[in-house]
Amino acid sequence: MTYEATRARVETYFDRTATRTWERLTSDAPVSRIRETVRRGRDEMRARILSRLPQDLRGARVLDAGCGAGQMTAALAARGADVAAVDISPALIGIARRRLPEDHRARVQFVAGDMLDPDLGSFDHVVAMDSLIYYDATDIGAALTGLTKRARGKIVFTVAPRTPVLMAMWYAGKLFPRSDRSPVMVPHAPERLAEQLAGIGRLRDLGRTHVGFYISQALEMSG
Template structure:
């Protein structure tokens, strides 16, 4: 059963990316010119995507990958180019439309783009599950619950990112709460690394996984921390 806070935040994200930020997000994730601030976010996301891809096998023929919160599909397309059977899901149908259009212009293996939630058990089992910057809006407890829900369907590794608790991100988080609710983007939830690790270690459904690599990427207005948890 999904937690109430997870469901509420999921609804906020779906509305925001479908109705408010779809075109801006499509521009950010393209080669189109953007402002200096957004350029740092673009560069940070590119570095994070490269980091996560470097933690996956170079040859992925015969492997199945879930891109959870795929956005406009950059990571999904690169994994598919390595031969993986990629299922790429996102809550926002408008982003999936952009992803499908971009993938169609590429040669070779195509991801299976779907509007949906990573927790949907009908998606099946995967060798690798990747959630790049798609869990950063959730509380630590909701992130751990989501990981625990997908863990039984993951054969090799769970890769995900969170927003680390830094003074700058904490200040942005506090400032965002001053705006009227209708004017806010869904808030990022900065997390303390030690607490997140404790929560994961205490979750019995994640006992089959061991911590692997981790890396923080900080580029201007982009800060995100990647974690690898590997099937024992």
């Protein structure tokens, strides 16, 4: 499946099928025990990614690629970054914009569209939390090739790791109810992915977050 076709499937899911699910998941509203583990896992992964960036981001321009409901965007803006918050889903962009604290709004540019669009310009850092998990190694390689040309600093992103536990949950369809199940994730072994992307740069394994039904692997690309 091409990058464009996968992107279209992801847009349909987040913008039409599961907007309310993700709005609730990324809030403080009560959720099921399964979704509570996903919420806590995402919080832990966000902290892991943010730990790779300077605490003081004043003067830095950061791309939040696949910003979703805006939790990462708000954290980056709180550190003083000028953030390009991009997501394929206009509905999620609307949620992120409404939730952003007033005192951060001057530092954030929200864009509904392709997170890889070169017209977004250049950046000091790029973060892509759980927004490349639906793509194969070829598409991830193409994404990183473009981003490395436009990023002066770190590119920190996540993939779905190839683990027996994740694959069992995935095939069993337990992550979400059938009515709003996520698009199919493409699992990757970090070592194998590093080999496949060696021509782009050095891939550093930042560790795995596994909290209940949330499993994700953090990676960092450097030239």
